[in-house]
Amino acid sequence: MGKPLDAPLGTNTLSVRDNRTGKTYSIPIVDNSISATDFKALSAPRAPSEREENETEKGLRVADKGFLNTAVLRSEITFIDGDAGVLRYRGYPIEQLALHSNHLETAYLLIYGSLPTKSQFQLWHDEIMHHSVIHADAEQFFRSFRYDAHPMAILTSALSYLGSYYSEANPSLQGQNLFTKGDKTSLATMDKQIIRLIGKATTLAAMAYRVRQGREFVTPPTGLSYAGSFLYQMDHLGQENYVPNPVLEKALDVLFLLHADHEMNASSTSVLQVGSSLVDPYSAVAAGCASLYGPLHGGANEAVIRMLISIGKPENVPAFLEAVKKREKVLSGFGHRVYKTSDPRSFIVRKTADEVFKITGKDELLETAMALHDAAMKDNYFISRKLAPNVDFWSGLIYRAMGFPNDFFPVLFAVPRVVGWLAHWRQMMLQTGGVKIWRPRQIYVGAGKRDYVPLEDRVAVEEPKKTPSVVEHSGISKRTTLASFKGQTRAKL
Structure with missing residues (x-):
């Protein structure tokens, strides 16, 4: 399988010599990338002193801790040049979109690949706003959280909860090719869930906000913009003809547009990782929300x-x-x-x-x-x-200047990022060749094969990271531990 090292210059290949075997391999370069699976061909006999867990005979694995230089898919959505400080949605510079566009128009662009016409945008806007209303039973769900629950914990749970209402959107119930067929019916089912999720994202977020404030929930209004409706649902207390301040409304819309997508970030990757199992989009988006919760990302x-x-x-x-x-x-x-x-x-x-x-x-x-x-x-x-x-x-x-509490900031990030998550999810569902479940490899460096040791013959391991920490119990737990009662048991093997 090896090829000469002196391959002609200018060819789109990478010549790799394996000094363990003396073989040379020619690996194709496509779009300035090489396939990690091509390195599986670089196998060698295991050295006598080498661990069998290295699986040397099965070919090389590519190590990339934290995905610093691993491309997981081919995408047409967002381009970033980190060295030049460039961000483009579907080819459009972010600066132009922030100046001339709005969040829902940009959402259409990210998901479908082009800016909508006037009639297309009107239909898109109307459908999203129409689907912003939540089932009345959701009030009980939100009221079940503690008064001081973090709003991101509420929102993450609510997104998953939302999927329980739409059995027609669950591949586990409707067949695993529900979203991957690409026919008219499949596309219509997919796009309806996208519209639902974008429309209801603001409503779920506003409900998470108001449950923390001890306020009644607000039905999404008619006649307002996406950002305006969000502000209304958070702040309206019954005033007649209530309209959010246009400067704040515009500012929030710009921030939504800027946060709509950012290529293969942690939360988008989480959505695709979970989505690759062909789970419903509500569960996949909930996974993205959970990822965004972290202080290294949305926090x-x-x-x-x-x-x-x-x-x-x-x-x-x-x-x-x-x-x-x-x-x-x-x-x-x-x-x-x-x-x-x-x-x-x-x-x-x-x-x-x-x-x-x-x-x-x-x-x-x-x-x-x-x-x-x-x-x-x-x-x-x-x-x-x-x-x-x-x-x-x-x-x-x-x-902060707009009056939002600190712990609500990640929610204000998650609401617009739902768009980017769905754009990448839709692209993956419709990609050529279908969806392959994401299953990264690892480099095993743990213990080799060892035999079970009976309990009485074991030597205690005292290292802090290799033993459970002591759990502090409340007063009632301490008293219960000291008590005796029928059915009391002690842990044993």
């Missing part, structure tokens, strides 16, 4: 505000940055896994922030944020590490 803008609060006044910034350099503190809102210069969304958000602050007044943390921004951008430590402000640095300040 980053909340972390920024907590960081700024901890810094306090602008004069405390130098000491904070020194603590960051010593790894004693964490700098949130700077740097990005993809962007190595600046996040193009951050400039748009900064401009949007100015518009919001004109009517809300400047947030008390703004001066601290500006001092932190200016100091970090002049410090060689952060410059050399390419730690520029990202979208989370400014968006949290906007949300």
